[in-house]
Amino acid sequence: MIEAICFDYFNTCTRAVCRGGGHRRTAEVLGVDPGEWLALLDRTYDERARGAYPTHLAGLRRLCTELGVEPTTAQLREAAELRLATVQADAPLRPETIDVLRTLRSAGVRIAIVSDCWFELPLVLPRTPLAGVIDAAVYSCQVGHTKPHPAMYATACAQLDVDPARCLYVGDGGSRELTGAARFGLTAVQLRAPDLGAHLTFHAEPDWPGAWVTTLSAIPDLIDAPVLVA
Incomplete structure (x- = not known):
């Protein structure tokens, strides 16, 4: 039973x-190439899913650093909100x-x-x-x-x-x-x-x-x- x-x-x-347009908008907010952003999300899936970063903003910043970009805190916060909306939409x-x-x-x-x-x-x-x-x-x-x-x-x-x-x-x-x-x-x-x-x-x-x-x-x-x- x-x-x-x-x-x-x-x-x-x-x-x-299915990934929708929210991912492209998130990349644009962060100032990174959308194609490179999606590829990076794929490469870091396991790391992100294991909670490897102390906070989500720190994680987003680390991902951007890997692409050679240093976003502001305001950009990171806007991107985090877009991520939340995008996950729900997808x-x-x-x-x-x-x-x-x-x-x-x-x-x-x-x-x-x-x-x-x-x-x-x-x-x-x-x-x-x-x-x-x-x-x-x-x-x-x-x-x-x-x-x-x-x-x-x-x-x-x-x-x-x-x-x-x-x-x-x-x-x-x-x-x-x-x-x-x-x-x-x-x-x-x-x-x-x-x-x-x-x-x-x-x-x-x-x-x-x-x-x-x-x-x-x-x-x-x-x-x-x-x-x-x-």
Whole structure:
């Protein structure tokens, strides 16, 4: 019997993530080349997601320094606000997400968001409707590790007060999160929604051999399953 579920955030609770024009505007505010900025974001993904910088402004400044630019504090603050808005615009919640999570909580299932992220999501998520339908949130930038490190799953299970054997993990497979969850003892299920495929992701897991669904709406039907094949 499933007592709790950990959901990945990006590409799982949200629609497929695609980078929009906000990234170009952020680069322009910082005075860096947009193409170089996007390439740098890709190169530093793991570092940023592990919370390698003491503050988000320090992180933005460090990134700019790598591109040979020294922005002012005002520029950094404006860029940080643009980053927050851009992350929200690039990753709107799936239409079914809130209803699915409400259904699960009504059934007594505890819910956590477990996400690899930089500074944006801890600030963005509390502003979304999701905040009212979850019991915990685990952010890699605060844990100091990214999935599939065991610390991410251990933190989630501790916050949910659940044994891994009674916890489901749902994600699109980025960061090899499904393999990591299964190794920690959770039952892992991949979301293979129709909009996924060309989405923005890092360290994808296209070879996942275990259970999968095509919509989050299928998850409530899994909570009474004693074992799912992974």
